[in-house]
Amino acid sequence: MTSVAPKNDLNQMDDKKPVIDFAIIPGYENVRLHESLLPPPPVDYIPPKNQEQQDFMSASVISEDTARQALLEHVGQQCCWGKGAAQKMTIKELKRSPSYHYILETFTEERSTKWHFEPFKGQPVDGPHNGPAPGPWDIPITYREVFKNETLFHEVPHTAYVKDCHGCDAKGYLRCAACHKRSKIRCPACQGSVQEREYQNIKHEITKCPQCSETGEEMCATCGGDGRIQCHYCEGHRQLRWFIRLSIFWANNVSDHFIEKTGLPHELVKAAESIEFQDTQFRVTPVTKFPEEEINEASQRLLSRHQFPQRVIHMQRHMIRMVPVTRCLYEYKEKYLFYYVYGLESKVYSPDYPEQCCWGCSIM
Template sequence: MTSVGPESDDDQVDESEPVVCEGLNAEGTEVKPKLDFATVPGYSNVRLDQSLLPPPPIEFVPPKDSKQPDFMSAPVISEETARQALLEHVSQQCCWGKGAAEKLIFKGLQSSTSYHYVLETFTEERSTKWDFEPFHGQPVNGPQNGPAPGPWDIPASFSKYFVDETQHHEVPFTAYVEDCHKCNARGYVRCGKCLGRGKVRCGTCRGTGRRRVYRNGEQRIVSCSRCFGGKRRCPRCGGDGRITCPVCKSHCQLKWYIKLTINWKNNIGEHVVEKTELPDHLVSQAAGTLGFEDTQIRVMPISRFPVTEINAASGRLVASHQFPNRRIHMQHHIIRMVPVTQCFCQHKEKDVNYFVYGLESRVHAPEYPDQCCWGCTIL
């Protein structure tokens, strides 16, 4: 009596005989075809992987006079505004009680201004690689039509400044047609699941053609109803032993061409000056007063700001935004002034501090005492 294991829906390949298929050697490992690309002047080093192409140098003459900002102070809030902001913050938190916010005794408010400096540099990067598509009679713009233009000579435009965008272009006069290297121009390849046999081993009976069943409390061995003698038609190729070539999609030929990829990217550098314990990332996300804004092909570092740290950060970030492998189209930098008020309070003879920041009066209150209200039924 043959014992048959648990059923499985995974059909298995019969490995009784070694079969060598297209793309596989005798050991079953994939053999990648050697590709010989056409020689295109100016693109001799292009392969299947992308290669960056630095832009031609551009002479830039900085302006003689650079505009510097007029600075303003941030607004100061009252105790009433600070308490109302805390109450609204508490109402948005799960399981926070508002009793402490209503009974807080204010001991003092310390207002200050935080500064958020942002530099944006909008750049363009170009790279090339050989690519292909199935050839089905579409136009082929090859070398017979003229010499291929340089990668930075191909015109392309972006949609908007300071917005990331990617475009792909076929380099003119680089296309040619060649037989598919995957299927040798046959349009099909041998099925990798059944190795071209058209049948696979049944996963239900594990290729035995029999399975164990229980009827009326008795165990019996019966013929497998899902196969014929342990073999099933291959579900991938339908029993044909061949599948459509995944490379040429049965067209037998490929159109090869050099693909130009253009990436427009907005590179952002920022620096926050915050003297309190309020986390910097909260300052950068809050609304503030725009104290300075300038957009130029090349901006000049800010040098006359009353906070020395902002001047140093501007100089450091502007110097770091050089990008030798990209073309710089535009730069933009701003200074935002974000109001921050540290509230010193007392609740049940215990000191409690919290922050109200931003023009929208956001609250940061990690020390709030009633962060879990009594009688909460939310699990």
């Protein structure tokens, strides 16, 4: 039986409950109510000797016409910006300064076990009489999508058995904590005094309490006057079906390194269209031939951190995003200013554009 992670877990045990004697399942003798991580079996992996790396291309500097047209389109999308500066400026220098974003992903699997229970309602009980329980890493369960976080719960075959409920001593009910089995509680309106105090026309008057019919008590709403509530462990069925639950956690572990040498905000670079170099392998090797040496160093450093000895590594992927950035130096009214054209879509970042006020609007 396999299930996704539930919102509520019946195994939230009361610390005051007695210690439970669990069935002895060969291979699972140390399993308790708390998750216990299981180191994965060894994997024989021999790294390739000559894993080829792709050639990396660079983005060229844009032309002066492209830089000016990009700024004109950007100005036209802004409210109250004037086009005069973009039309009359003199471009002095176009300097290529690309941004880089290295991303490493390692897709891992982690398994743990714990004793779990559910109310016994007559459902099948797959116990040790059906054979030995398989090892936690011998149960064939696979992920649905690589590089996606996912959690599944699976009952370990041949570990189930039925036992009287420890929460209610197999009675099916518990004493109501609100009324202490008295069926009634003190009236919340008069606090049991059978009287109410009222102020009418600045006079202090004492009247009989209408809510409790002058008894000082009312029926307990928690138990409906029965004095008992249904056991929340067995839900009134008096018995529990115990089994060892296997928890499988697939995780996409992500690390990255960002290189930005201009005044362009990182969030703009991350959202821009880029030239991407990507490699997906069972194990990727560090990037060594990228023109920007800092990327090679970051790849080596991050890969050394993605070892995960307590998990199985299923797949790795790394990517280099190169965002073309051109820094444009221009002169307007004897002032030197900068703006940036970035991304494959030639977006513009120009926080110091000189005509951002309403006087830049054309008055019809």
